[in-house]
Amino acid sequence: MNDIEWQRPDLRPHIKRISAAAGWRWRQRFSPRGALRRRVAGQVVLITGASSGIGAGLSHRLARAGATVLLVARSIEKLQDTVDDIQADGGRAHAYRCDLADLDSCDRLCEQVL
Structure with a gap:
């Protein structure tokens, strides 16, 4: 069991993608344009x-x-x-x-x- 070397996965690309998506959601929810659209649409x-x-x-x-x-x-x-x-x-x-x-x-x- 000690012969197998365990490698830690590289999470950097995934973290970048997740943080970019979270930032986009944050901007959509709290941006003035998004807030105005939610208030007056329809x-x-x-x-x-x-x-x-x-x-x-x-x-x-x-x-x-x-x-x-x-x-x-x-x-x-x-x-x-x-x-x-x-x-x-x-x-x-x-x-x-x-x-x-x-x-x-x-x-x-x-x-x-x-």
Whole structure:
């Protein structure tokens, strides 16, 4: 029994592969993109002021994460451009015209959305 020399297996390639897979899972679970996708995928999100600036940027990001975005602003022309961009990227978006300073306009928006 002493004639047989026992060799220790080289575990380095396996450890590298396992640590790489664990790192990938960690990044997917705790990365901001993964967290956003888990929160909004399949949800409907209404964004006011979505024709430009922060609202437009947010609508693109939420649509890429899998949400259906309802875009609201006073200018329907600018909203339609944003909707076209989102749909060209494969997202779902709908435009609604509303002046949030006008309560009658807000009531019409609620009726349309619901």
